[in-house]
Amino acid sequence: MQVHLAEHLPKNKKVQLGSYYTPEKLVNRVHEFVKHYLENRKTKCIIFDSAGGCGAFIFKFKNYDYRIADCDLKACEFLKQHFKPHKIFHSNSLKGANRNKYLIPSSAFLIMVGNPPYNDTTSEFRKGEKGQNICDEDLYDRDIGISFLKSYHKLNADVVCVLHPLSYLIKESNFKRLRDFKDNYRLIKGEIFSSALFHGTGTGKFPILVALYEKCPGGMTFDYIRNFRFNILGSSKTFVLSDFKTTDGYINKYPPRKNDVQKSPIGLYYYSFRDINSLKKNASFMIREHPNGIVVTLENFYKYSYLYAFKNLFNPEDAWLYGNLSPLVNIEDVEKNKRLYVLYAIKTNKIFGEIGDFVIKKISDYYKITFDDTNKVSEIEKTIKNKLNKLIN
Numbered sequence: 360m361q362v363h364l365a366e367h368l369p370k371n372k373k374v375q376l377g378s379y380y381t382p383e384k385l386v387n388r389v390h391e392f393v394k395h396y397l398e399n400r401k402t403k404c405i406i407f408d409s410a411g412g413c414g415a416f417i418f419k420f421k422n423y424d425y426r427i428a429d430c431d432l433k434a435c436e437f438l439k440q441h442f443k444p445h446k447i448f449h450s451n452s453l454k455g456a457n458r459n460k461y462l463i464p465s466s467a468f469l470i471m472v473g474n475p476p477y478n479d480t481t482s483e484f485r486k487g488e489k490g491q492n493i494c495d496e497d498l499y500d501r502d503i504g505i506s507f508l509k510s511y512h513k514l515n516a517d518v519v520c521v522l523h524p525l526s527y528l529i530k531e532s533n534f535k536r537l538r539d540f541k542d543n544y545r546l547i548k549g550e551i552f553s554s555a556l557f558h559g560t561g562t563g564k565f566p567i568l569v570a571l572y573e574k575c576p577g578g579m580t581f582d583y584i585r586n587f588r589f590n591i592l593g594s595s596k597t598f599v600l601s602d603f604k605t606t607d608g609y610i611n612k613y614p615p616r617k618n619d620v621q622k623s624p625i626g627l628y629y630y631s632f633r634d635i636n637s638l639k640k641n642a643s644f645m646i647r648e649h650p651n652g653i654v655v656t657l658e659n660f661y662k663y664s665y666l667y668a669f670k671n672l673f674n675p676e677d678a679w680l681y682g683n684l685s686p687l688v689n690i691e692d693v694e695k696n697k698r699l700y701v702l703y704a705i706k707t708n709k710i711f712g713e714i715g716d717f718v719i720k721k722i723s724d725y726y727k728i729t730f731d732d733t734n735k736v737s738e739i740e741k742t743i744k745n746k747l748n749k750l751i752n
């Protein structure tokens with residue numbers, strides 16, 4: 360058994376339990392974030408990792424009073440060899456979450472640490488493999504990680520310092536799902552790192568946060584998060600959500616609803632997307648109706664041409680950092696340079712070789728451009744890349 364690697368579990372169990380153990384470098388960040396709460400404290404202080412695995416976090420806090428819980432029996436047996444057995448709890452931490460269960464006095468100053476599993480149990484790609492979220496009714500969420508955050512409120516934790524996806528905070532729909540947690544806790548410090556730091560988490564990199572929260576009446580609003588300055592591990596750069604202008608409200612990203620027009624007048628569709636990650640992964644222009652196809656018209660064609668250019672040419676070194684955001688945009692630039700983006704799409708997407716000359720003619724008349732060969736693709740790409748770089752600098 361290893362403290363930083365869940366080698367004892369087969370792959371499917373690892374996915375189901377979200378058992379991606381934490382590398383020491385990240386454990387150390389949590390330790391640094393919370394140590395000042397432990398120094399010179401007069402009241403009894405307890406450190407608790409309720410998704411403790413093989414104890415990566417609590418090994419650092421062995422000299423304090425601690426609790427560790429996990430539903431993985433083998434991990435708990437390992438823990439009992441290294442920690443005081445009566446402080447180890449083999450159980451589902453999302454069932455019957457309260458202090459009594461873990462022998463934590465109500466007067467104790469409770470600090471939750473760890474890296475709870477992030478696991479969307481309804482994930483369309485991994486249905487079945489991901490299992491179910493069996494938990495108290497009031498903790499339920501389709502993502503087990505969100506249920507864990509809610510459980511800290513039920514335990515009436517004073518401080519919470521855990522790793523979780525940045526998307527829990529910066530996507531407003533996710534933020535709302537935090538319910539009582541967001542209404543009672545406030546983010547004090549946040550440091551972002553790439554999921555690539557975890558062993559065996561696949562190729563799609565996404566931003567994760569070392570998040571420090573304190574209990575606080577009134578909690579936090581989404582506006583507070585929008586203006587929060589996040590640090591980035593190993594970099595002097597910072598990340599503030601409100602610094603970025605996205606296509607939300609400017610470019611529609613959903614297929615038509617039941618009563619909307621379903622057919623494109625120019626026979627053109629764009630594959631729907633949620634964020635930059637899915638824009639990059641999914642198809643782009645399509646010439647057949649599709650359940651995920653957004654209707655493209657002559658009037659909005661330049662906007663989807665912009666998205667197509669963004670999909671191909673926005674490739675910063677730290678692309679993982681932006682993956683959960685909607686595509687970035689400088690609206691003024693796109694409005695001014697409609698023809699540039701249209702030209703790029705027509706010249707580089709092979710679908711426009713199949714669409715029929717009359718559609719190309721309509722586009723060319725509408726945007727008043729000719730698609731002759733004097734417009735070098737390499738030049739167009741260079742110009743667009745320069746513009747896209749400015750979105751993050």
Ligand SMILES: C[S@@+](CC[C@H](N)C(=O)[O-])C[C@H]1O[C@@H](n2cnc3c(N)ncnc32)[C@H](O)[C@@H]1O
Pocket residue numbers: 362363376377378379380381408409410411412413414415416428429430431434450451452453473474475476503
């Ligand atoms: C990402 S690992 C973290 C382990 C350890 N804290 C570390 O960081 O190395 C998540 C842990 O949560 C445990 N787990 C998953 N669902 C759980 C649940 N409902 N109750 C208790 N533990 C759970 C898994 O068994 C796994 O050990």
